[in-house]
Amino acid sequence: MRKGIYRIVFFTILIFCFLGYLLRPDYYSVNLSQRLLPPSLSHPLGTDFLGRDLMSRICLGGLISFGISFISVLISFSIGFLVSFFAAVKGGFVDKILVSLMDVFQSFPGMLLAIVFAAFFKGGIYGVILALCVSGWVGFARLSRGLMLSKLKENYFVYSIASGERVLKAVLRHILPNIKKPLLIQTLLAFSGAIIVEASLSFLGIGIKPPLPSWGNIIADGKEFILVAPYISVIPGLFLTLSVLCIKNFLKID
């Protein structure tokens, strides 16, 4: 494998989605005379069951998937980091309470939690973000609590506290740089996981609501037409798998 091929592929997909979104802004225009067309010059990735151009829908759907997953990973990172900060620094009773809270959240498989939350909050963009955050924060919290606990006893941290620095500032300035590598890996894994969960929710019809496209609901639409137009669900799935693969191996250089 060439150097950093995963990054190149990921950024290619991102740029492709962005360019496609800018250049082909007709993701809603229904054209019933051009239903289920196979890929051709005027429609590079074909059309769906309402005659909408699939390329522009896939591009917009990709941007939506990336955007939603990115936002929810950011939010769950912040929540997880704050919770782990309180748990690790306060210790004692607060720590016990927060750890048992994490235990409760971890007793649900992540996807189930996301599905149930999306169902109760009726989906939509905000519902999906909420569902992803609820199922995602606990991984960050657990990891960074463990890492932070191992660093709290280090001399450099004790000295910085002794010299009168505020605890939060000391953690951010001295501990965070020391634990950033595992957190970065967890962030990438959470990002790729969030993309899959978002697509699954949209596939099940409790995520992004049509007419807004998402890779998940384009695949779900295509499922009804696998006999006549298998490319409708194959192509967005290809994008999805490739981007998940590349994000997971983002740090891999060799």
Add this chain to the structure above:
Amino acid sequence: MLEYLVKRMVASVPTVIAVVLAVFFLIHIAPGDPIDILVGENASGVMKAKVVKEYALDKPLYMQALFFLKNVFFKGGGKSIFYGKSCFDLIRLKFVNTLFLGGTAFFLAVFFSFFFSFLSFFYQGRLADKVITFFATIGMSLPSFWFGILLLIVFSVKLKMFPVSGTGGFYHVFLPALTLAVPMGSYVLHILRGELIAKKNERFVLSLKARGIKEFLIYVKHILKNALIPVVMVLALQTGFLLTGAIITETIFSWDGIGLLLITAINVRDYPLVQSLAIFIAIVYIYSNIFGDVVMAFMDRRITFEKRDL
């Protein structure tokens, strides 16, 4: 050993109660009136009054929580609105199918991942190894709903080898089980291959070789035995994946298990059933994790001592 098992079981009780309470609070934090969520906005007054009585919605919150707990543990999770039956009876009925699907997927995944990881271990660094790890890396990131559709297109539509959907025997279970097995198997393959390679370079292998033990015996009795410990843990943790993967796979293949039940319940807005299913899946998940821990403790006695003061 037994002490460890008992300790884990006792420690799981508060977790289970907390899980049930967490699910209970869902209808209160969801937007809208709990009564409307439970029976729908257009339900008749009689129906609403019945639900208010059944869930004690006119009582204070802690009483409602107690009512909910009692409902879950002693009354089979209340009545499903869509099916009109007790939720847990319904789940038990469908769970057999999910168990069959999950079990088949599990065996497929274990069989293929073991086979291919041994293969790639013995041909380490050569072409076969590279091909296997390449496909396993892709397999790990396959979204199950898309892979299921791909399998449908190839095996059911083009080759007409397997049925498109439905519940039944081994003929029907193969495609959904394969959908579940490939991501799980790829993951297990990576773990097992890594472990085998790591254990092969450890010093006890060198000493065994120096003592003139047969190569085959070293591999089977020492390297494999040590490498299996983390793999068992991973396999136990995969139950969660099998259960949630089943939700999506069952939807694609119309397999009549709890996953399809959950999606149906969500689509017809049968929230008592959704709650019961969430509780049920979480409880299965909790106890399968404990089961995995206990099996691991059985294989690696060090754990029993380390975790004695849980």
